[in-house]
Amino acid sequence: MKPAKIITLLALILILCMAAMPTSAHRVIVQGQVSEIQIRAYFGGGSADPMAYADVEIYAVRGGQEELYKTGKTNDTGMYYFQPLIGVSEYRAVVEATGHRGEEWVNLTEGAGITEAEQEEAEDEAGLPLTGIIAGFGYLTGLAGIAMFLTARKMKKQYENK
Amino acid sequence: MVHISDGVLAEWLWGGGWAVTAVILAYALSKMRNEDVPRLSVITAAVFVSSLVHISVGPTSVHFILNGFAGVMLGILAYPCIFVALVLQCFLFGHGGVTTIGINAVNMGVPALIAYLIFKTGAGRGIGPETKNRASLFGAIAGGVAVVLALLFLAAELLTTGEEFLETTVLVVSTHIPIIAVEAIFTGVIVGFIATVEPELFRR
Known part of the structure; x- marks a missing residue:
């Protein structure tokens, strides 16, 4: 072999070696995460009507510190969507419309989805509160009794004074 | 719609609501007589459940007040x-908020007292x-x-939040147009009915 040929061959091997390991120079990190959080706002009391076009404020919670991350409005079906920040897993969503206000904490590390049990509980809360109605009537009867008792005592006192 | 939730209004506003409510409540209760109590309780039961009757209107949901x-029906005892x-x-039911009970009572109670004045003056x-129709009209x-x-x-208070x-x-x-219409008709009909069968109820 001629020396020139050997040098060419060595150079070729060197180039090949460099081309074969391009990734070793920069470490690439790929992270996966849920890209959208869905907020649903609706009225309780049996009808579950959506809170449409309500103001939404999303607060990102970083190390116990809250900061306003996004503001917007729900759509006609009471939904609002936002992208979570990478590295922030806790959010507080506040929905407000003409004096009505509700809030919800979303924590991605605890599983952002709503479990079946949670959904059932929410539907129970949004349903017609029959026990509440019955309890309310009970309280009213009791209050009426107390009021009757107090006014009767007042009447008796007036009668005695006369 | 008219139940303001916790955390919407500034402290001075809901605090003021409590103060006004306390004063009117104390005055109204001092006027309460024994024979008023059953009527007060029955009407309160009606007002209490009425807020569960919803109507979907456009983008929102409204309920009776x-x-x-x-x-x-109650005059000053409406408060x-x-x-x-x-x-x-x-x-x-989780309607409204705890801190805002005072201001909500002002929002609904003061108009109730004004309604009573309108009715008393008109009817x-x-x-x-014999004056049933006139009473009905002013009731409505x-x-x-x-x-x-x-x-x-409500709108005036929401001003303070920047609305x-x-x-x-x-x-x-x-x-609230459907609510206004239905409540006007309801009140008118009930007043007409009571004016016919038990007009004594209004002579207090």
Whole structure:
């Protein structure tokens, strides 16, 4: 072999070696995460009507510190969507419309989805509160009794004074 | 719509609401007589459950308030009626908020008292079967006006949170048109009925 040929061959091997390991120079990190959080706002009391076009404020919670991350409005079906920040897993969503206000904490590390049990509980809360109605009537009867008792005592006192 | 939730209003506003409520409540309760109690309780029960009756209007959901009806039927006692109904609605149904019970009572109770004045002035003292139509008409006016006033109160308070008064008013009043109409008719019909069968109820 001629020396020139050997040098060419060595150079070729060197180039090949460099081309074969391009990734070793920069470490690439790929992270996966849920890209959208869905907020649903609706009225309780049996009808579950959506809170449409309500103001939404999303607060990102970083190390116990809250900061306003996004503001917007729900759509006609009471939904609002936002992208979570990478590295922030806790959010507080506040929905407000003409004096009505509700809030919800979303924590991605605890599983952002709503479990079946949670959904059932929410539907129970949004349903017609029959026990509440019955309890309310009970309280009213009791209050009426107390009021009757107090006014009767007042009447008796007036009668005695006369 | 008219139940303001916790955390919407500034402290001075809901605090002031409690103060006004306390004063009117104390005065109203001092006027309460033994024979008023059953009527007060029955009307309170009606006001308490009425907020569960929803109508879907456009983008929102509205419910009955019945504050004008309470005012016409109870006079000054409409205030304790609405206050008790609000307390029960808050704790049993989660309507409104705990801190805002006072201001909500102002929003619904003061219009109820104004409704009573409208009714008393319009229908006069001698309500009976022969003046039934006149009483009915003013009952209906009072029933409707009380709702509108409650909404105006709400819009005025939301001003402090940066909402536009005119915009809020137009929004809440327009969505409440069915409520205003139904409550006016309801109050008018009940007043007409009572004027026929038991006009004594209005002679207090």
